[in-house]
Amino acid sequence: MAQMHRHRLRYEKTGRAIYISHLDTMALFQRAFLRAGLSIWQTEGFNRHAYVSIALPLSVGFSSVCEVMEFDLESEVPLEEVPERLNAVLPEGVRVLECYEARDPFKLLRMLDWQITLEYDNGVPDGVEEAFRKMLDVPGLVIQKPSKKSKKGFTELDLIPMIFDWHIEPAEERTLRLNCRLAAQNPSLNPQLLLETFSERCPSMAPDFIRYRRKEIYLENGEKFR
Amino acid sequence: MDPRLERILLRVQKPARYTGGEYHAVIKDKNEVNTRFAFCFPDTYEIGMSNLGMRILYGIMNEMEGVWCERCFAPWGDMEAEMRQANIPLWALESGDPIRDFDFIGFSLGYEMAYTNVLNMLDLAGVPLHTWERGEDDPIVVAGGTCAYNGEPLADFVDIFSLGEGENVTSEMLELYQNCRQEGWNRADYLRKAAQIPGLYVPSLYQVTYNEDGTVAAITPEEGVPPVVTKRIVQDLDQSYFPIKTIIPSTEIVHDRVMLEVFRGCIRGCRFCQAGYCYRPVRPKSPDKLLEQGIESCKLSGYQEMTLSSLSTSDYRPLEQLCDGLLGYCEPRNINLSVPSLRADNFSMALEQRLQRARKSSFTFAPEAGTQRLRDTINKNVTEADLMNACKTVFEGGGNAVKLYFMLGLPTETDEDVLGIADLAQKVYLNWKQNASYRARGVRITVSTSFFVPKPFTPFQWEPQITMEEYQRRVDLLRNAVKSNKSIIYDWHDPDTSYVEAILARGDRRLGSAIEEVWRRGGRLDAWSEYFDFDRWIDSIRSVGLDPEFYVRRERPYEELLPWSMISVGVRPSYLWRERNQAYKSVVTPDCRKQCMGCGADRLLCDRKCDEILPISARARTEGEG
Numbered sequence: 001m002a003q004m005h006r007h008r009l010r011y012e013k014t015g016r017a018i019y020i021s022h023l024d025t026m027a028l029f030q031r032a033f034l035r036a037g038l039s040i041w042q043t044e045g046f047n048r049h050a051y052v053s054i055a056l057p058l059s060v061g062f063s064s065v066c067e068v069m070e071f072d073l074e075s076e077v078p079l080e081e082v083p084e085r086l087n088a089v090l091p092e093g094v095r096v097l098e099c100y101e102a103r104d105p106f107k108l109l110r111m112l113d114w115q116i117t118l119e120y121d122n123g124v125p126d127g128v129e130e131a132f133r134k135m136l137d138v139p140g141l142v143i144q145k146p147s148k149k150s151k152k153g154f155t156e157l158d159l160i161p162m163i164f165d166w167h168i169e170p171a172e173e174r175t176l177r178l179n180c181r182l183a184a185q186n187p188s189l190n191p192q193l194l195l196e197t198f199s200e201r202c203p204s205m206a207p208d209f210i211r212y213r214r215k216e217i218y219l220e221n222g223e224k225f226r
Numbered sequence: 227m228d229p230r231l232e233r234i235l236l237r238v239q240k241p242a243r244y245t246g247g248e249y250h251a252v253i254k255d256k257n258e259v260n261t262r263f264a265f266c267f268p269d270t271y272e273i274g275m276s277n278l279g280m281r282i283l284y285g286i287m288n289e290m291e292g293v294w295c296e297r298c299f300a301p302w303g304d305m306e307a308e309m310r311q312a313n314i315p316l317w318a319l320e321s322g323d324p325i326r327d328f329d330f331i332g333f334s335l336g337y338e339m340a341y342t343n344v345l346n347m348l349d350l351a352g353v354p355l356h357t358w359e360r361g362e363d364d365p366i367v368v369a370g371g372t373c374a375y376n377g378e379p380l381a382d383f384v385d386i387f388s389l390g391e392g393e394n395v396t397s398e399m400l401e402l403y404q405n406c407r408q409e410g411w412n413r414a415d416y417l418r419k420a421a422q423i424p425g426l427y428v429p430s431l432y433q434v435t436y437n438e439d440g441t442v443a444a445i446t447p448e449e450g451v452p453p454v455v456t457k458r459i460v461q462d463l464d465q466s467y468f469p470i471k472t473i474i475p476s477t478e479i480v481h482d483r484v485m486l487e488v489f490r491g492c493i494r495g496c497r498f499c500q501a502g503y504c505y506r507p508v509r510p511k512s513p514d515k516l517l518e519q520g521i522e523s524c525k526l527s528g529y530q531e532m533t534l535s536s537l538s539t540s541d542y543r544p545l546e547q548l549c550d551g552l553l554g555y556c557e558p559r560n561i562n563l564s565v566p567s568l569r570a571d572n573f574s575m576a577l578e579q580r581l582q583r584a585r586k587s588s589f590t591f592a593p594e595a596g597t598q599r600l601r602d603t604i605n606k607n608v609t610e611a612d613l614m615n616a617c618k619t620v621f622e623g624g625g626n627a628v629k630l631y632f633m634l635g636l637p638t639e640t641d642e643d644v645l646g647i648a649d650l651a652q653k654v655y656l657n658w659k660q661n662a663s664y665r666a667r668g669v670r671i672t673v674s675t676s677f678f679v680p681k682p683f684t685p686f687q688w689e690p691q692i693t694m695e696e697y698q699r700r701v702d703l704l705r706n707a708v709k710s711n712k713s714i715i716y717d718w719h720d721p722d723t724s725y726v727e728a729i730l731a732r733g734d735r736r737l738g739s740a741i742e743e744v745w746r747r748g749g750r751l752d753a754w755s756e757y758f759d760f761d762r763w764i765d766s767i768r769s770v771g772l773d774p775e776f777y778v779r780r781e782r783p784y785e786e787l788l789p790w791s792m793i794s795v796g797v798r799p800s801y802l803w804r805e806r807n808q809a810y811k812s813v814v815t816p817d818c819r820k821q822c823m824g825c826g827a828d829r830l831l832c833d834r835k836c837d838e839i840l841p842i843s844a845r846a847r848t849e850g851e852g
């Protein structure tokens with residue numbers, strides 16, 4: 001639906017809630033609004049239901065502290081009250097941070113800040129940052145991505161124009177943290193693809209486990225998306 | 227969360243089934259808990275969470291002081307492999323703690339094909355499989371649900387069976403346990419005491435001996451242990467616990483909606499139906515109470531779908547009044563109310579139309595048998611005229627799909643009865659031609675047959691099951707008879723599962739070693755066709771020296787001591803036998819409302835008749851009943 005809805009929630013999805021799928025997350029909020037006694041606009045037609053739309057689908061297993069959802073609040077309540085009322089009826093790990101009037105259309109959402117935690121069971125190997133720099137300090141990094149649509153069975157993708165910023169810092173024991181700003185839509189770069197590419201190129205530095213967390217969303221000009 | 231689990235969760239399908247943390251899941255402070263109960267459902271999360279009984283008992287236990295009831299489901303194959311690989315024992319969803327450290331592990335047994343899951347879950351938990359191997363530190367393993375009425379095949383693995391409705395007996399069982407710990411009794415003491423609580427059956431306290439022909443010779447309780455254990459029921463459903471505040475899963479489950487139980491039991495007395503006899507007597511809830519609970523449940527859940535669920539919901543007398551009340555709340559909020567309609571004799575299009583905002587085009591009826599003679603035999607008191615009237619209403623109202631459910635292999639069934647199904651389907655087709663308001667769309671008549679499984683505590687508990695070859699022959703006969711009409715679609719169930727069900731349903735405790743063997747050979751999740759392996763079952767049963775045909779094919783004489791003779795569901799065996807004889811004469815028995823035939827189940831009620839809604843004023847007297 002291209003039309004913009006009036007209200008937005010910014011919320012977190014962390015802890016046990018990271019395993020809830022995109023579709024289930026929408027169903028969860030539809031019910032939560034009703035439980036909170038907040039009436040929102042419902043779809044027309046046969047199977048009417050409360051309407052919510054999430055700006056960017058979040059993969060199962062990824063956490064986020066910057067999810068955005070939109071809807072039309074029909075109840076006459078001050079928006080500041082909405083987070084508290086919803087939080088009282090949401091499952092563990094889903095927390096509403098803010099409810100506000102929509103400002104930027106979804107299609108203007110351009111960049112995402114990721115916090116990626118690389119876990120090395122046997123200790124962090126030397127030279128990971130170096131290796132990243134070597135991989136990314138190039139004019140172009142074209143990789144093949146499996147695709148059903150293309151005849152060849154894959155499409156080619158240049159990662160470099162979709163990486164706006166990155167740096168690596170040591171974190172807890174046996175972990176490194178990669179903070180990066182990546183393209184969020186049209187096109188978008190899934191950070192998993194970036195890390196897979198890294199692990200393929202530098203197998204000795206491939207992490208044993210990787211956690212992905214969305215930190216913040218931005219417009220083209222670097223201002224926060226709201 | 228176990229860090230190993232975090233990694234595993236990203237590799238398995240549907241990880242949200244394993245994480246807990248749902249809205250209204252109960253988290254307690256371990257320091258204030260002295261009794262921990264793991265409610266295990268021996269199937270997947272999506273199936274188990276759809277079970278109303280589990281939600282009721284979860285709520286009741288968690289309202290008890292010092293008790294924490296948590297949930298646990300059978301892992302799918304991918305998760306099981308990961309757990310075994312990483313050596314992660316089965317855990318409870320709420321706390322994430324291993325259930326082997328709990329005081330109780332309770333299974334809900336809804337169908338026989340879940341038996342291997344019970345063993346598998348005990349093994350995954352790290353709990354000794356057999357009752358006699360368990361020590362003072364091991365959990366007490368209890369089981370309830372429909373299959374517990376003849377739980378004998380699981381007697382080796384289950385310490386206590388809870389018979390009938392668990393609302394009251396569960397708390398009694400847990401209170402006894404709490405006392406028992408204060409008094410310093412051991413496990414054996416506790417089990418002996420528990421056997422004194424009405425409705426609790428402790429199989430290890432009964433010795434079963436066999437005749438040379440394999441039939442049961444004697445069932446001998448240990449001294450002081452009751453010779454017959456009678457199931458428990460709730461006297462007054464209006465006053466008993468209903469889970470208005472219940473867990474709302476964060477991932478889609480099978481019945482993802484508010485479920486309202488309008489009554490327990492059934493007035494009908496279909497002779498093949500185990501639930502119909504085991505859940506007697508019928509006890510309705512008052513429409514006022516249902517309305518209140520329905521509305522509250524919607525508010526607290528946020529569901530936009532509600533369904534009335536009972537054995538034969540359309541027999542609920544104040545159904546229209548209740549639906550009117552509920553619709554008054556639901557309609558303005560776009561909450562969809564549905565009422566399953568399987569009976570053709572009291573089908574009401576007016577009601578259907580009120581219920582369906584989106585006009586429904588498909589309707590389901592279950593005549594169960596193709597001829598009036600056979601329908602009389604099974605006491606399915608639905609006539610062809612009833613069905614034709616219902617279909618006429620459906621077709622005139624714009625419906626263009628009818629599903630018809632039948633069973634093949636019912637006692638006394640002949641080819642004429644099988645062909646009668648084809649006939650009936652053809653008549654439904656002609657009915658459509660005559661009455662359809664709009665014929666251009668065509669019509670779809672789906673005929674579906676299942677393979678009859680004789681069940682304990684029914685009038686057919688003495689009957690043999692027909693052979694699988696014979697079932698297949700009847701399927702082919704019917705298939706040929708309907709194939710010329712392209713509007714009739716025929717669906718039949720494979721007989722394999724029903725054959726194994728027939729073994730287990732009327733099995734004795736010797737089958738325990740067979741089930742164990744099936745499990746050792748890899749059997750689990752047998753209710754799922756991708757896991758079920760017929761040959762594994764048959765080979766395993768034979769390998770422990772038992773003959774599947776003994777359980778399936780044998781007609782039992784009335785004098786035979788049936789393996790479940792120590793259990794009573796309230797209905798007298800002599801009544802069942804009388805019903806069996808009436809079946810052979812194709813004589814119908816009126817439903818409980820027309821005339822009480824004295825089955826005996828009314829003896830379970832303290833202060834009222836079957837099917838009675840007591841006025842509120844009379845209730846004061848019964849408060850505090852057990």
Ligand code: SF4
Nearest residue numbers: 818822823825828836
């Ligand atoms: S006692 Fe009579 S009314 Fe009650 S369940 Fe039995 S037959 Fe029906």
